[in-house]
Amino acid sequence: MARANNPVSNPTIQWYPGHIAKAEKQLQKNLNKVDLVIEVRDARIPLATAHPDLIRWTKGKQHLLVVNRLDMISLNARKEWDEWLRRKGLTPWWCNAKQGTGIKQLQQAIIRSGSQLNERRVLRGMRPRPVRALTIGFPNVGKSALINRLVRQKAVASERRAGVTRTLRWIRVGQDIDLLDAPGVLPTRLNDQHSALLLALCNDIGQAAYDIETVAISFINILKQLEDKPSAGVKSCLLEKKYGIALETEKMGAFHWLNAVSKIHTSSDRVRMSQRIVDDYRRTSLGLIALELP
Ligand SMILES: Nc1nc2c(ncn2[C@@H]2O[C@H](COP(=O)(O)OP(=O)(O)OP(=O)(O)O)[C@@H](O)[C@H]2O)c(=O)[nH]1
Ligand SMILES: [Mg+2]
Incomplete structure (x- = not known):
């Protein structure tokens, strides 16, 4: 893609x-x-x-x-x-x-x-x-x-x-x-793009199926939303502590935040930065985060 x-x-x-x-x-x-x-x-x-x-x-x-x-x-x-x-x-x-x-x-x-x-x-x-x-x-x-x-x-x-x-x-x-x-199975079509995004984040669908930058940006937005739900496990100031820049949504959207952290960590390479953030989630180095709650 x-x-x-x-x-x-x-x-x-x-x-x-x-x-x-x-x-x-x-x-x-x-x-x-x-x-x-x-x-x-x-x-x-x-x-x-x-x-x-x-x-x-x-x-x-x-x-x-x-x-x-x-x-x-x-x-x-x-x-x-x-x-x-x-x-x-x-x-x-x-x-x-x-x-x-x-x-x-x-x-x-x-x-x-x-x-x-x-x-x-x-x-x-x-x-x-x-x-x-x-x-x-x-x-x-x-x-x-x-x-x-x-x-x-x-x-x-x-x-x-x-x-x-x-x-x-x-x-x-x-x-x-x-x-x-048996091999993992997927629905032939997934009408719900939010679910598709969660599957991508958890590495439950092949990487060829999605754009990592889009997934990372959506993930940042999801983290922001989960901050209000204590059982989700998103620690306060997580992004700032982990990557050095706070995401203040009023001032800066997730895309601009990604741009800013890419400058610090990956010589402005947003794709590499996106991969790093997603990998950090997958290996729980951002904490134990439940992406869905009942
Ligand atoms: N942390 C953690 N890792 C797990 C757990 N279960 C499996 N894994 C890891 O997840 C990865 C995928 O596990 P697999 O057993 O290959 O998954 P699968 O469902 O058979 O995958 P497909 O054959 O591709 O459909 C492996 O690296 C496992 O070690 C778990 O409960 N906790
Ligand atoms: Mg298997």
Whole structure:
């Protein structure tokens, strides 16, 4: 996508790469083989990483909701989301697939699902078998990392970018579970550009899909808005402390702020500065910031 000279024009984020179209077809073929769908969302953006087709995918199957990256938001944000999701009738399984937090509880929940399935099979005169579970979710939310934690070894590739898993692969966990690792999926169209922006910020869509400068400028504006919400985790004077210049919106818009900090840090290279700010967010060096709150 061409870089915007005027970032206010906000070019739309396009993001449906070919491999995802292929992955979705493979997924459709394999759906009838699974008993349980483990949906994985990103704790920083639990709404933007809710896939609109999920209801169709989980039809007739059990469903577990994993909210991963719990280490990337504050405890207060987590509490607010937990209550909100439970009010909606969902049971969130909070995990940190990088460190292994919450994995044991999730494994037990998967095994319980399997036991229920096998009780029904035995009643119908069939032999018990391992429960077949599919991990599904947007790219880069941590599906493969979660599987590696469940099997306690690096069974599948897991890296810091979207689009690492390219094909479906079955992994046996102990005696009770068969897990299917799948590539991240995206809606064919995302009508909501704000969600698209949040996905870009969290590295949940490929970098080729967006203009980094536009994303950085929007991020600065989002940070400003989140300052009023303590559980979002935006510390006061964050931008000034981190980059040396305060953003006083009355005097200076985000674009001019970016210009000013680029002069100090990247020899006026706004693209490099934008990348640095976004990377700082992604590796939590701006703090634990929840981009969405209930
Ligand atoms: N901080 C943190 N990092 C995580 C967590 N879970 C996964 N990661 C990291 O996030 C990156 C992406 O993880 P993957 O497991 O490759 O994500 P994925 O959903 O399989 O991605 P695709 O295969 O591209 O769809 C890796 O660098 C992981 O180490 C988590 O809970 N917390
Ligand atoms: Mg993967």
